[in-house]
Amino acid sequence: xxxxxxxVYKLDFPPLARIVEHVLKQKGKxxxxxxxxxxxKLYKYDSDSLxxxxxxxxxxxxxxxxxxxxxxxxxVRRGIPTVNSLWNGSTAVLVGDYLFAxxxxxxxxxxxxxxxxxxxxxxxxxxxxxxxxxxxxxNWRQTRQHYYARIGSKTAALFSLATESGAVLSGAPEPxxxxxxxxxxxxxxxxxxxxxxxDFTGEEEELGKPVGNDLLHGVLTLPTILFIEKHPEDNTLxxxxxxxxxxxxxxxxxxxxxxxxxxxxxxxxxDEFCALARQTLEDLPPNESCxxxxxxxxxxxxxxx
Amino acid sequence: xxxxxxxVYKLDFPPLARIVEHVLKQKGKxxxxxxxxxxxKLYKYDSDSLxxxxxxxxxxxxxxxxxxxxxxxxxVRRGIPTVNSLWNGSTAVLVGDYLFAxxxxxxxxxxxxxxxxxxxxxxxxxxxxxxxxxxxxxNWRQTRQHYYARIGSKTAALFSLATESGAVLSGAPEPxxxxxxxxxxxxxxxxxxxxxxxDFTGEEEELGKPVGNDLLHGVLTLPTILFIEKHPEDNTLxxxxxxxxxxxxxxxxxxxxxxxxxxxxxxxxxDEFCALARQTLEDLPPNESCxxxxxxxxxxxxxxx
Numbered sequence: 001x002x003x004x005x006x007x008v009y010k011l012d013f014p015p016l017a018r019i020v021e022h023v024l025k026q027k028g029k030x031x032x033x034x035x036x037x038x039x040x041k042l043y044k045y046d047s048d049s050l051x052x053x054x055x056x057x058x059x060x061x062x063x064x065x066x067x068x069x070x071x072x073x074x075x076v077r078r079g080i081p082t083v084n085s086l087w088n089g090s091t092a093v094l095v096g097d098y099l100f101a102x103x104x105x106x107x108x109x110x111x112x113x114x115x116x117x118x119x120x121x122x123x124x125x126x127x128x129x130x131x132x133x134x135x136x137x138x139n140w141r142q143t144r145q146h147y148y149a150r151i152g153s154k155t156a157a158l159f160s161l162a163t164e165s166g167a168v169l170s171g172a173p174e175p176x177x178x179x180x181x182x183x184x185x186x187x188x189x190x191x192x193x194x195x196x197x198x199d200f201t202g203e204e205e206e207l208g209k210p211v212g213n214d215l216l217h218g219v220l221t222l223p224t225i226l227f228i229e230k231h232p233e234d235n236t237l238x239x240x241x242x243x244x245x246x247x248x249x250x251x252x253x254x255x256x257x258x259x260x261x262x263x264x265x266x267x268x269x270x271d272e273f274c275a276l277a278r279q280t281l282e283d284l285p286p287n288e289s290c291x292x293x294x295x296x297x298x299x300x301x302x303x304x305x
Numbered sequence: 306x307x308x309x310x311x312x313v314y315k316l317d318f319p320p321l322a323r324i325v326e327h328v329l330k331q332k333g334k335x336x337x338x339x340x341x342x343x344x345x346k347l348y349k350y351d352s353d354s355l356x357x358x359x360x361x362x363x364x365x366x367x368x369x370x371x372x373x374x375x376x377x378x379x380x381v382r383r384g385i386p387t388v389n390s391l392w393n394g395s396t397a398v399l400v401g402d403y404l405f406a407x408x409x410x411x412x413x414x415x416x417x418x419x420x421x422x423x424x425x426x427x428x429x430x431x432x433x434x435x436x437x438x439x440x441x442x443x444n445w446r447q448t449r450q451h452y453y454a455r456i457g458s459k460t461a462a463l464f465s466l467a468t469e470s471g472a473v474l475s476g477a478p479e480p481x482x483x484x485x486x487x488x489x490x491x492x493x494x495x496x497x498x499x500x501x502x503x504d505f506t507g508e509e510e511e512l513g514k515p516v517g518n519d520l521l522h523g524v525l526t527l528p529t530i531l532f533i534e535k536h537p538e539d540n541t542l543x544x545x546x547x548x549x550x551x552x553x554x555x556x557x558x559x560x561x562x563x564x565x566x567x568x569x570x571x572x573x574x575x576d577e578f579c580a581l582a583r584q585t586l587e588d589l590p591p592n593e594s595c596x597x598x599x600x601x602x603x604x605x606x607x608x609x610x
Contacts, residue, residue: 013433013436013437015436015437015440016432016433016436019329019549047579067398067399067402070398071394071395071398071399089376089394090375090376090439091436091439093372093375093376093398093401094372094376094432094435094436094439095432095436096398096402096432097372097373097401097402097405097432097435098429098432100402100405100428101425101428101431101432102424102425102429104409104421104424104425104428105422105425105426105429107425108418108421108422108424108425109422111418113413113418113421114410115418116413116418116421117413117414118411119409119413120406120407120409120410120413121406121410121411123402123405123406124403124406124407124410126406127321127399127400127402127403127406128318128321128403130399131318131320131321131396131399131400131403132318132320132398134399135320194361233563277384
């Protein structure tokens with residue numbers, strides 16, 4: 001798959017080639033394409049359709065990151081400068097669009113209309129989730145149900161696209177396709193919850209981005225929502241952020257949340273999603289790939305970045 | 306097709322529904338979906354796949370406009386405020402992404418892998434064209450060949466997607482598919498040249514956007530390039546725009562170009578592309594649809610908006 005990704009930036013138009021190479025050279029965790037590959041390996045897989053699908057899933061993820069960074073005006077991602085900071089926001093919008101298109105083109109080479117449609121639907125769902133997030137910044141009345149719906153769209157949809165399409169492309173029987181989809185969804189929920197916790201507890205150097213980024217932008221994630229649930233009458237956070245000097249108040253807000261049970265409780269909820277994910281694996285062939293999928297459910301909660 | 310477009314903004318998420326309705330309610334010329342429909346009607350067409358394809362083509366076009374307006378920071382499009390001006394740039398990026406995804410989803414319902422792949426490739430080509438335009442702003446050394454390559458990617462690629470996919474979906478024989486594609490490409494070239502001329506000669510009220518918008522943003526189009534070709538030693542335009550006060554100088558630059566033969570020469574070139582388009586139609590069935598396609602070659606050069 002790395003070869004397949006490298007082929008993406010061998011382009012006729014040198015300025016675009018340079019930017020796409022910049023975006024792809026700093027590897028992420030590659031967890032989404034790994035999910036497509038592992039799920040397909042539960043059954044009889046065909047590399048010719050599987051590699052483009054896995055690459056397409058990673059590119060779709062990368063495209064959403066390029067647009068997210070533009071929207072948030074972020075300077076650093078995965079420890080390197082973002083496209084919007086090195087070039088500009090306009091270029092980043094177009095490069096993200098190009099990556100969406102390239103992802104769709106790769107997925108179309110599978111020749112499988114079902115996964116192509118799943119791909120398009122996943123992108124619609126992701127946009128819905130991102131818009132919902134953007135329309136709810138500084139909305140202190142959000143419940144954890146709102147949060148679950150949002151991360152279900154924003155993150156878990158792409159995880160379940162990876163696992164569902166892996167299963168479809170390997171000719172898995174329909175109940176197994178549904179189990180794979182459900183596994184991806186639950187793993188994605190756990191992954192995002194831990195991501196949101198790490199935004200409070202992580203080290204900037206390991207994360208490759210600033211700590212407290214979500215709260216700074218008014219994005220309420222699970223630790224914040226659990227903290228607010230415990231202090232319904234006295235919303236310290238809201239009053240902190242009523243003030244203009246957000247950066248200074250951010251440090252206080254992070255300390256408050258980190259010293260509360262909200263972090264541990266968030267991890268407990270992530271564990272519950274992982275347990276659900278493992279449960280769905282019981283309906284799938286117990287081969288080596290299946291064991292790797294079990295390992296992933298432990299990795300997503302234990303990771304430090 | 307209008308019903309099919311209306312269905313696009315019947316969405317579960319009300320804020321997104323409102324924005325998508327705003328974007329789609331102000332009808333454009335609908336020339337791209339018309340091309341898909343007319344080309345398909347040359348042969349035996351199936352509405353079930355044709356309507357989603359035509360709607361997908363229009364949505365793809367709309368998505369690129371939403372992103373273009375964000376990139377250019379434009380306030381008005383088709384006579385109404387843009388998404389980036391009514392909401393904000395971030396929302397516009399996500400709404401554009403959503404429209405791309407919805408377009409891809411509609412095209413995937415055709416079940417035809419060839420047109421799905423053409424769709425993805427057209428979007429890649431469009432992004433290339435837009436990036437090339439953005440990397441060449443204020444580049445006074447551009448030739449008309451650069452310009453043709455750019456509008457070929459930026460505009461003609463979508464016109465030829467419409468006609469090629471219309472032909473493919475109606476089961477046209479391969480030479481007819483190629484003729485339809487070539488027709489779309491030539492018509493698209495003529496269309497964009499006239500668009501670029503109208504940016505100099507049009508009325509703001511009819512255009513639904515400000516006059517001189519391209520030059521103001523440093524985008525060199527055919528009239529400008531032809532003007533520069535005639536004045537190789539004395540680039541008045543370059544010196545005009547060397548100055549900071551662009552808006553005032555813009556009026557002078559527009560007058561210079563409008564009073565030169567560049568406008569008439571641009572129209573002549575557009576006519577040549579239209580003649581090429583008509584020539585390709587000679588290889589297609591001479592029915593009513595074909596006559597409408599001929600009419601379109603006259604319309605694109607005669608239009609005032």
